[in-house]
Amino acid sequence: MRTFDLAPLYRSTVGFDRVFDLLDNAGKAETGGYPPYNIERLDENDYRITLAVAGFGEDELDVELHQNTLTVTGSRGDDDDGRSYLYQGIAGRSFQRRFQLAEHVEVSGASLVNGLLNIELHREIPEALKPRKIGISGGKASNVKVLKDADAA
Known part of the structure:
Protein backbone atom coordinates (compact mmCIF):
# COMPACT_ATOMS: atom_id res chain seq x y z
CA MET A 1 0.00 0.00 0.00
CA THR A 31 9.21 11.83 -12.90
CA GLY A 32 12.51 11.91 -14.70
CA GLY A 33 15.93 12.72 -13.40
CA TYR A 34 16.66 15.69 -15.60
CA PRO A 35 18.49 17.85 -14.80
CA PRO A 36 20.63 16.12 -12.19
CA TYR A 37 21.14 18.09 -8.98
CA ASN A 38 22.90 18.15 -5.60
CA ILE A 39 21.67 19.52 -2.29
CA GLU A 40 24.46 20.58 0.07
CA ARG A 41 24.41 21.68 3.68
CA LEU A 42 27.09 24.33 4.01
CA ASP A 43 26.58 24.98 7.73
CA GLU A 44 23.78 24.98 10.28
CA ASN A 45 21.62 27.55 8.46
CA ASP A 46 23.00 27.67 4.90
CA TYR A 47 22.27 25.29 2.02
CA ARG A 48 23.00 25.12 -1.70
CA ILE A 49 21.11 23.43 -4.52
CA THR A 50 23.27 22.84 -7.60
CA LEU A 51 21.64 21.85 -10.90
CA ALA A 52 23.61 20.70 -13.96
CA VAL A 53 22.14 22.87 -16.73
CA ALA A 54 24.79 22.60 -19.44
CA GLY A 55 23.85 24.50 -22.57
CA PHE A 56 21.35 26.84 -20.87
CA GLY A 57 21.99 30.56 -20.65
CA GLU A 58 20.85 32.89 -17.88
CA ASP A 59 18.00 34.15 -20.05
CA GLU A 60 16.69 30.58 -20.52
CA LEU A 61 16.49 29.79 -16.78
CA ASP A 62 13.89 30.95 -14.27
CA VAL A 63 14.04 30.51 -10.49
CA GLU A 64 10.84 31.26 -8.58
CA LEU A 65 9.83 30.91 -4.91
CA HIS A 66 6.13 30.69 -4.12
CA GLN A 67 4.69 29.48 -0.78
CA ASN A 68 7.78 27.46 0.23
CA THR A 69 8.02 25.80 -3.20
CA LEU A 70 11.14 26.60 -5.18
CA THR A 71 10.61 26.05 -8.90
CA VAL A 72 13.47 26.03 -11.39
CA THR A 73 12.43 26.14 -15.04
CA GLY A 74 14.62 25.87 -18.11
CA SER A 75 13.09 26.62 -21.50
CA ARG A 76 14.90 26.28 -24.79
CA GLY A 77 13.77 27.63 -28.07
CA ASP A 78 13.93 25.53 -31.19
CA ASP A 79 17.49 26.44 -32.14
CA ASP A 80 18.42 23.44 -34.25
CA ASP A 81 20.39 25.67 -36.64
CA GLY A 82 20.25 22.89 -39.26
CA ARG A 83 22.67 20.70 -37.33
CA SER A 84 22.78 16.99 -38.10
CA TYR A 85 23.92 14.92 -35.12
CA LEU A 86 25.50 11.50 -35.46
CA TYR A 87 25.06 11.08 -31.71
CA GLN A 88 23.43 13.52 -29.29
CA GLY A 89 24.22 12.69 -25.66
CA ILE A 90 23.89 16.17 -24.20
CA ALA A 91 20.29 16.71 -23.21
CA GLY A 92 19.01 20.14 -24.10
CA ARG A 93 15.31 19.74 -23.45
CA SER A 94 13.16 22.07 -21.40
CA PHE A 95 12.56 21.13 -17.77
CA GLN A 96 10.85 22.10 -14.55
CA ARG A 97 12.18 20.96 -11.17
CA ARG A 98 10.44 21.69 -7.83
CA PHE A 99 11.86 21.70 -4.31
CA GLN A 100 9.82 21.95 -1.10
CA LEU A 101 11.55 24.31 1.33
CA ALA A 102 11.12 24.20 5.08
CA GLU A 103 9.58 27.05 7.04
CA HIS A 104 11.80 30.15 7.31
CA VAL A 105 14.13 29.10 4.45
CA GLU A 106 14.70 31.89 1.92
CA VAL A 107 16.61 32.07 -1.34
CA SER A 108 19.60 34.36 -0.85
CA GLY A 109 20.94 34.23 -4.40
CA ALA A 110 21.55 32.27 -7.60
CA SER A 111 24.49 32.06 -9.98
CA LEU A 112 25.29 30.22 -13.22
CA VAL A 113 28.93 29.14 -13.44
CA ASN A 114 30.37 26.59 -15.88
CA GLY A 115 26.99 25.02 -16.65
CA LEU A 116 26.03 24.68 -12.99
CA LEU A 117 23.14 26.68 -11.52
CA ASN A 118 23.86 27.32 -7.83
CA ILE A 119 20.93 28.43 -5.66
CA GLU A 120 21.93 29.66 -2.22
CA LEU A 121 19.45 29.14 0.62
CA HIS A 122 19.48 30.55 4.14
CA ARG A 123 17.32 29.59 7.10
CA GLU A 124 16.50 32.51 9.39
CA ILE A 125 14.50 31.54 12.45
CA PRO A 126 12.60 34.51 13.95
CA GLU A 127 13.61 35.56 17.46
CA ALA A 128 10.16 34.64 18.81
CA LEU A 129 10.71 31.00 17.76
CA LYS A 130 14.29 30.62 18.98
CA PRO A 131 14.86 28.90 22.32
CA ARG A 132 15.56 31.34 25.11
CA LYS A 133 17.06 30.95 28.53
CA ILE A 134 14.84 31.76 31.50
CA GLY A 135 16.68 33.10 34.53
CA ILE A 136 15.97 31.62 37.92
CA SER A 137 16.03 34.03 40.83
CA GLY A 138 17.30 32.60 44.06
CA GLY A 139 15.64 34.30 46.94
CA LYS A 140 12.74 34.16 49.30
CA ALA A 141 9.28 33.64 47.93
CA SER A 142 8.03 36.64 49.91
CA ASN A 143 6.87 38.43 46.77
CA VAL A 144 4.45 35.63 45.92
CA LYS A 145 0.96 36.07 47.29
CA VAL A 146 -0.87 32.86 48.06
CA LEU A 147 -4.61 33.02 47.61
CA LYS A 148 -6.72 31.09 50.05
CA ASP A 149 -10.22 29.88 49.37
CA ALA A 150 -11.66 32.81 51.37
CA ASP A 151 -9.57 35.36 49.39
CA ALA A 152 -10.60 33.91 46.04
CA ALA A 153 -14.33 34.32 46.71
Missing part, protein backbone atom coordinates in the same frame (compact mmCIF):
# COMPACT_ATOMS: atom_id res chain seq x y z
CA ARG A 2 1.67 3.17 -1.18
CA THR A 3 -1.11 5.70 -0.71
CA PHE A 4 -2.84 6.79 2.45
CA ASP A 5 -6.37 8.13 2.69
CA LEU A 6 -6.16 11.34 4.72
CA ALA A 7 -9.86 12.18 4.33
CA PRO A 8 -10.75 11.28 7.96
CA LEU A 9 -8.09 13.71 9.19
CA TYR A 10 -9.42 16.52 6.98
CA ARG A 11 -12.84 16.19 8.62
CA SER A 12 -11.56 16.57 12.17
CA THR A 13 -8.86 19.23 11.87
CA VAL A 14 -8.77 22.93 11.07
CA GLY A 15 -5.75 24.87 9.82
CA PHE A 16 -3.50 21.93 8.96
CA ASP A 17 -4.01 22.07 5.18
CA ARG A 18 -0.33 22.70 4.45
CA VAL A 19 0.75 19.72 6.57
CA PHE A 20 -1.65 17.42 4.73
CA ASP A 21 -0.53 18.75 1.36
CA LEU A 22 3.07 17.95 2.29
CA LEU A 23 2.05 14.44 3.33
CA ASP A 24 0.14 13.94 0.08
CA ASN A 25 3.10 15.08 -2.02
CA ALA A 26 5.77 13.24 0.01
CA GLY A 27 5.02 9.90 -1.59
CA LYS A 28 4.84 11.20 -5.13
CA ALA A 29 8.17 10.85 -6.85
CA GLU A 30 9.04 13.41 -9.47
Whole structure:
Protein backbone atom coordinates (compact mmCIF):
# COMPACT_ATOMS: atom_id res chain seq x y z
CA MET A 1 0.00 0.00 0.00
CA ARG A 2 1.67 3.17 -1.18
CA THR A 3 -1.11 5.70 -0.71
CA PHE A 4 -2.84 6.79 2.45
CA ASP A 5 -6.37 8.13 2.69
CA LEU A 6 -6.16 11.34 4.72
CA ALA A 7 -9.86 12.18 4.33
CA PRO A 8 -10.75 11.28 7.96
CA LEU A 9 -8.09 13.71 9.19
CA TYR A 10 -9.42 16.52 6.98
CA ARG A 11 -12.84 16.19 8.62
CA SER A 12 -11.56 16.57 12.17
CA THR A 13 -8.86 19.23 11.87
CA VAL A 14 -8.77 22.93 11.07
CA GLY A 15 -5.75 24.87 9.82
CA PHE A 16 -3.50 21.93 8.96
CA ASP A 17 -4.01 22.07 5.18
CA ARG A 18 -0.33 22.70 4.45
CA VAL A 19 0.75 19.72 6.57
CA PHE A 20 -1.65 17.42 4.73
CA ASP A 21 -0.53 18.75 1.36
CA LEU A 22 3.07 17.95 2.29
CA LEU A 23 2.05 14.44 3.33
CA ASP A 24 0.14 13.94 0.08
CA ASN A 25 3.10 15.08 -2.02
CA ALA A 26 5.77 13.24 0.01
CA GLY A 27 5.02 9.90 -1.59
CA LYS A 28 4.84 11.20 -5.13
CA ALA A 29 8.17 10.85 -6.85
CA GLU A 30 9.04 13.41 -9.47
CA THR A 31 9.21 11.83 -12.90
CA GLY A 32 12.51 11.91 -14.70
CA GLY A 33 15.93 12.72 -13.40
CA TYR A 34 16.66 15.69 -15.60
CA PRO A 35 18.49 17.85 -14.80
CA PRO A 36 20.63 16.12 -12.19
CA TYR A 37 21.14 18.09 -8.98
CA ASN A 38 22.90 18.15 -5.60
CA ILE A 39 21.67 19.52 -2.29
CA GLU A 40 24.46 20.58 0.07
CA ARG A 41 24.41 21.68 3.68
CA LEU A 42 27.09 24.33 4.01
CA ASP A 43 26.58 24.98 7.73
CA GLU A 44 23.78 24.98 10.28
CA ASN A 45 21.62 27.55 8.46
CA ASP A 46 23.00 27.67 4.90
CA TYR A 47 22.27 25.29 2.02
CA ARG A 48 23.00 25.12 -1.70
CA ILE A 49 21.11 23.43 -4.52
CA THR A 50 23.27 22.84 -7.60
CA LEU A 51 21.64 21.85 -10.90
CA ALA A 52 23.61 20.70 -13.96
CA VAL A 53 22.14 22.87 -16.73
CA ALA A 54 24.79 22.60 -19.44
CA GLY A 55 23.85 24.50 -22.57
CA PHE A 56 21.35 26.84 -20.87
CA GLY A 57 21.99 30.56 -20.65
CA GLU A 58 20.85 32.89 -17.88
CA ASP A 59 18.00 34.15 -20.05
CA GLU A 60 16.69 30.58 -20.52
CA LEU A 61 16.49 29.79 -16.78
CA ASP A 62 13.89 30.95 -14.27
CA VAL A 63 14.04 30.51 -10.49
CA GLU A 64 10.84 31.26 -8.58
CA LEU A 65 9.83 30.91 -4.91
CA HIS A 66 6.13 30.69 -4.12
CA GLN A 67 4.69 29.48 -0.78
CA ASN A 68 7.78 27.46 0.23
CA THR A 69 8.02 25.80 -3.20
CA LEU A 70 11.14 26.60 -5.18
CA THR A 71 10.61 26.05 -8.90
CA VAL A 72 13.47 26.03 -11.39
CA THR A 73 12.43 26.14 -15.04
CA GLY A 74 14.62 25.87 -18.11
CA SER A 75 13.09 26.62 -21.50
CA ARG A 76 14.90 26.28 -24.79
CA GLY A 77 13.77 27.63 -28.07
CA ASP A 78 13.93 25.53 -31.19
CA ASP A 79 17.49 26.44 -32.14
CA ASP A 80 18.42 23.44 -34.25
CA ASP A 81 20.39 25.67 -36.64
CA GLY A 82 20.25 22.89 -39.26
CA ARG A 83 22.67 20.70 -37.33
CA SER A 84 22.78 16.99 -38.10
CA TYR A 85 23.92 14.92 -35.12
CA LEU A 86 25.50 11.50 -35.46
CA TYR A 87 25.06 11.08 -31.71
CA GLN A 88 23.43 13.52 -29.29
CA GLY A 89 24.22 12.69 -25.66
CA ILE A 90 23.89 16.17 -24.20
CA ALA A 91 20.29 16.71 -23.21
CA GLY A 92 19.01 20.14 -24.10
CA ARG A 93 15.31 19.74 -23.45
CA SER A 94 13.16 22.07 -21.40
CA PHE A 95 12.56 21.13 -17.77
CA GLN A 96 10.85 22.10 -14.55
CA ARG A 97 12.18 20.96 -11.17
CA ARG A 98 10.44 21.69 -7.83
CA PHE A 99 11.86 21.70 -4.31
CA GLN A 100 9.82 21.95 -1.10
CA LEU A 101 11.55 24.31 1.33
CA ALA A 102 11.12 24.20 5.08
CA GLU A 103 9.58 27.05 7.04
CA HIS A 104 11.80 30.15 7.31
CA VAL A 105 14.13 29.10 4.45
CA GLU A 106 14.70 31.89 1.92
CA VAL A 107 16.61 32.07 -1.34
CA SER A 108 19.60 34.36 -0.85
CA GLY A 109 20.94 34.23 -4.40
CA ALA A 110 21.55 32.27 -7.60
CA SER A 111 24.49 32.06 -9.98
CA LEU A 112 25.29 30.22 -13.22
CA VAL A 113 28.93 29.14 -13.44
CA ASN A 114 30.37 26.59 -15.88
CA GLY A 115 26.99 25.02 -16.65
CA LEU A 116 26.03 24.68 -12.99
CA LEU A 117 23.14 26.68 -11.52
CA ASN A 118 23.86 27.32 -7.83
CA ILE A 119 20.93 28.43 -5.66
CA GLU A 120 21.93 29.66 -2.22
CA LEU A 121 19.45 29.14 0.62
CA HIS A 122 19.48 30.55 4.14
CA ARG A 123 17.32 29.59 7.10
CA GLU A 124 16.50 32.51 9.39
CA ILE A 125 14.50 31.54 12.45
CA PRO A 126 12.60 34.51 13.95
CA GLU A 127 13.61 35.56 17.46
CA ALA A 128 10.16 34.64 18.81
CA LEU A 129 10.71 31.00 17.76
CA LYS A 130 14.29 30.62 18.98
CA PRO A 131 14.86 28.90 22.32
CA ARG A 132 15.56 31.34 25.11
CA LYS A 133 17.06 30.95 28.53
CA ILE A 134 14.84 31.76 31.50
CA GLY A 135 16.68 33.10 34.53
CA ILE A 136 15.97 31.62 37.92
CA SER A 137 16.03 34.03 40.83
CA GLY A 138 17.30 32.60 44.06
CA GLY A 139 15.64 34.30 46.94
CA LYS A 140 12.74 34.16 49.30
CA ALA A 141 9.28 33.64 47.93
CA SER A 142 8.03 36.64 49.91
CA ASN A 143 6.87 38.43 46.77
CA VAL A 144 4.45 35.63 45.92
CA LYS A 145 0.96 36.07 47.29
CA VAL A 146 -0.87 32.86 48.06
CA LEU A 147 -4.61 33.02 47.61
CA LYS A 148 -6.72 31.09 50.05
CA ASP A 149 -10.22 29.88 49.37
CA ALA A 150 -11.66 32.81 51.37
CA ASP A 151 -9.57 35.36 49.39
CA ALA A 152 -10.60 33.91 46.04
CA ALA A 153 -14.33 34.32 46.71
